[in-house]
Amino acid sequence: MIVIxxxxxxxxxxxxxxxxxxxxxxxxxxxxxxxAVGSFDALFATTPFLFIARDIxxxxxxxxxxCAALGIADAxxxxxxxxxAGQAETVSLGLDHAGVPDAEPLTIFNIDTxxxxxxxxxxxxxxxxxxxxxxxxxxxANWSYVGPAAGADEPLVARTxxxxxxSELCCDGLYHFARTDDFRAALARERATPSLNxxxxxxxxxxLIAAGRRIHFDVVPAASITFCGVPAEYEAALAxxx
Numbered sequence: 001m002i003v004i005x006x007x008x009x010x011x012x013x014x015x016x017x018x019x020x021x022x023x024x025x026x027x028x029x030x031x032x033x034x035x036a037v038g039s040f041d042a043l044f045a046t047t048p049f050l051f052i053a054r055d056i057x058x059x060x061x062x063x064x065x066x067c068a069a070l071g072i073a074d075a076x077x078x079x080x081x082x083x084x085a086g087q088a089e090t091v092s093l094g095l096d097h098a099g100v101p102d103a104e105p106l107t108i109f110n111i112d113t114x115x116x117x118x119x120x121x122x123x124x125x126x127x128x129x130x131x132x133x134x135x136x137x138x139x140x141a142n143w144s145y146v147g148p149a150a151g152a153d154e155p156l157v158a159r160t161x162x163x164x165x166x167s168e169l170c171c172d173g174l175y176h177f178a179r180t181d182d183f184r185a186a187l188a189r190e191r192a193t194p195s196l197n198x199x200x201x202x203x204x205x206x207x208l209i210a211a212g213r214r215i216h217f218d219v220v221p222a223a224s225i226t227f228c229g230v231p232a233e234y235e236a237a238l239a240x241x242x
Contacts, residue, residue, distance in 0.1 A: 001104050001180075002040055005090040006033075006053045006111040007080055016231040021057055023111045025234060028242040032112065032228055033066050039115040041070070048074040052094030055079050086199035088187050095180060102181035108201055110173030112229035118174075121218045125154040130182060130213035131205060133157065134174035136222040143170035144202035146217045157215040160202045162195075169217060172225050175201045182208055 010022045018025065023033040030038075040047070049072050053059045060079050067075035078097035084090045091108055100106075109115070115134075120126065135146050146169040149156035159166070177183045186204035195203045205215045227233045 001048045001050055001100060001106055002043065003050045003052065003091055003094060003106060003108050004037065004111050005087050005094065005108065006051060006059075007084055007090045008087075009083065012230050013234075018231070021059065022228070022234065024057065024062060027228075027234070027237055031066065032234070033062075034070060035114045035226075036109070036111050036228070037066070037070060037072075039109065039113075039118045042117075042119065044070060044072045046073075048076060050076045050078065050094055050098050050100070052078045052080065052090050052097075054083070055081060084199075088190070088199040088201045088204060091201070092184065092187055095184070100180050102179060102184070104180045106177040106180045106183055108175040108177075110229070112227065112233075113173045114226040114228065115172065115174065115220075116224045116226075120176075121216075123218075125216055128214065129178060129216045130208060131175070131177040132216040132218055133160065133171045133176070133202065133205070135169040135171050135217050135219055136225060137168045137219065138170040138222060139165065139168065140170070141165065144200065145170060148217065154214075155217050155219070157205060157209065157217050159209065160205045162200045162202050169219070171202060172220070175205075182213065 006023055013022045025032045027035055051063050060077055063077050076098050078094040080093055084093065133146055141163055145161045145164060145166050146157050147159045147166045149158040183204065186207040189207040190199065190204055209215055226237060228237050
C-alpha cells in the first residue's frame with residue numbers, strides 16, 4: 001500500500017498569502033497533488049493507495065476527483081477531524097481508519113515531493129529487507145538522515161536522525177516498511193520513549209534496528225526529485241519547465 005499523509009497545516013504557505021492547501025495549488029496544468037502522486041503511476045493499476053487528510057477546503061471531494069482523473073484503481077480516503085502530533089501519528093490514524101492489515105507492506109511518501117519514475121529497488125537485498133528509506137546525497141538541517149552501517153556488504157542503516165545531519169544521505173520522504181505491524185510496533189515504542197517533540201517517521205526505524213530488523217537505504221539521483229514543500233520551492237517549480 002502507498003500511503004500519502006497530507007494533514008499538515010501548511011503554515012508557511014498560509015503565511016505567504018496562499019489560500020488553498022498546498023496540494024491543491026496549480027502547477028503546469030495539474031495540481032501539486034497530481035504531480036506528487038504521479039510519482040507512482042506505474043503502480044496505479046495494481047497497488048492500493050491511502051490518502052490521509054484533514055477536513056478542510058472540501059478535500060474529500062478533491063481527492064476523489066483527482067484520483068479518478070489519475071486512474072488509480074484502488075484509492076482510499078481517510079479524513080481526520082483534528083490536527084495530529086506529526087506525520088507518524090497521521091499515518092497511524094489513517095491505517096486504523098482504513099483497517100489496513102498487519103501483514104500489508106507499507107510505503108509512505110510526502111505530498112509535496114515529486115519523484116520521477118519511481119520503482120521499488122531491484123537489488124537482491126530488497127527481497128529480505130524489513131524496510132528501507134530512499135535517499136539522495138545532499139546537506140542541510142531540514143532532512144531526515146541515514147547513518148550507514150560500517151563494513152556491511154548491503155546498504156544497511158545503522159541509525160536514522162531527524163533534522164540532524166549525520167551523513168550525506170538525506171531522505172527524500174519515502175519510507176518503506178515490509179509489514180504494517182512493524183510500523184505500528186515501532187510507533188508504540190517511540191510514543192513510550194519519544195526522541196523528539198513531534199512524531200516523525202524516520203526515527204521509528206531505530207526501534208526496528210534495535211530489535212534486530214534489517215533496514216536498508218536506496219540512493220537515487222537528486223535530479224530525479226523535485227521538492228515543493230515551501231513557497232520558494234513551489235514558485236521555483238512554477239518557473240521551471242516541466
